[in-house]
Amino acid sequence: MRDVLFIPFYDGIELVVAADGSAAIGEKEKDVVHAPYDVVSYFAARVAFMEVLSVGAKPHAVVLQNFVHDEAWETLCNGIRRTCQELHIDIPVIGSSETNFPTLQSAVGITVVGTVQTERKRVGITPKDAKFAVIGEPLVGDEVLKRKERMLSLSLFQALLRQTYVYEIVPVGSKGIYYELQQLLQDNGLSSFSCSCSLPLFASSGPATSVLISYDPHMEEEIKKMVKDLFFSIELRL
Incomplete structure (x- = not known):
């Protein structure tokens, strides 16, 4: 949940x-x-x-x-x-x-x-053909102040909210990317055998310095243009 x-x-x-x-x-x-x-x-x-x-x-x-x-x-x-x-x-x-x-x-x-x-409600609306990604890096403690350029800004967060091709957005908390991903999949009646991402899946994201998104695969390039180098794809085996 x-x-x-x-x-x-x-x-x-x-x-x-x-x-x-x-x-x-x-x-x-x-x-x-x-x-x-x-x-x-x-x-x-x-x-x-x-x-x-x-x-x-x-x-x-x-x-x-x-x-x-x-x-x-x-x-x-x-x-x-x-x-x-x-x-x-x-x-x-x-x-x-x-x-x-x-x-x-x-x-x-x-x-x-x-x-x-x-x-x-933007909950449980991710279709089976959606792709997943993390926007921003998980940071906690002093990292939040020292590496704030790697954190998702609130303006960028709002820009993602406005896009109809972004289905769901989940702020990543202290339990990390993997935990939030499992909750998102569960909410949508999905499950995965494995997942991979270039970011640490179990690292704390402190004050929601990153978010997990589900999105239309055809619009991936548009999302990348918007978030630039803060885009980190998640590969799933469903």
Whole structure:
């Protein structure tokens, strides 16, 4: 199953909920990866938004859980707003901060809530003759900041969403390409005996620095023109 929760709402409309979190990343002394808090929230929001948008949903609100300290709230919100600006989305942010107890490491959770028409969900719509590829490279931790040119940008992500010949888009998370591929195949009643890709199949893709796509084989060259050297084909034996 996708990392998205679908809840029947009314008249063919479903609520869509996706979340992401980070821990030990921030400005505290004991954090494993040191980064400004607006950067931390930007990447956490990026994941949650990508999950919601990739299934065809429209985001309506962001929920922020701030376990850093109360003073970090506005900075964290700035990171979320940056994500919204890049996606050309304007929605409210609500949430809460831990104010009772100090924490030794940073922790942030972000949830995005949206809606989608059931008939327009981009889930389980990949035909048997589709091909598969990864766009962007799996990066995690310091790699995300040091090699950001190898990461799928949000503008490119949105460009892929607009293409009718791209059937499904799945943000790749910490479990890696192979895991997301198996979930995508399962959602479409498909299975493979083997698969190969020039990228590491089991490496974490951190804050969705790459996505898995299924697409019309006849349009492969168009996709390559769009994403350039961020295209990595997946060869399957179905």
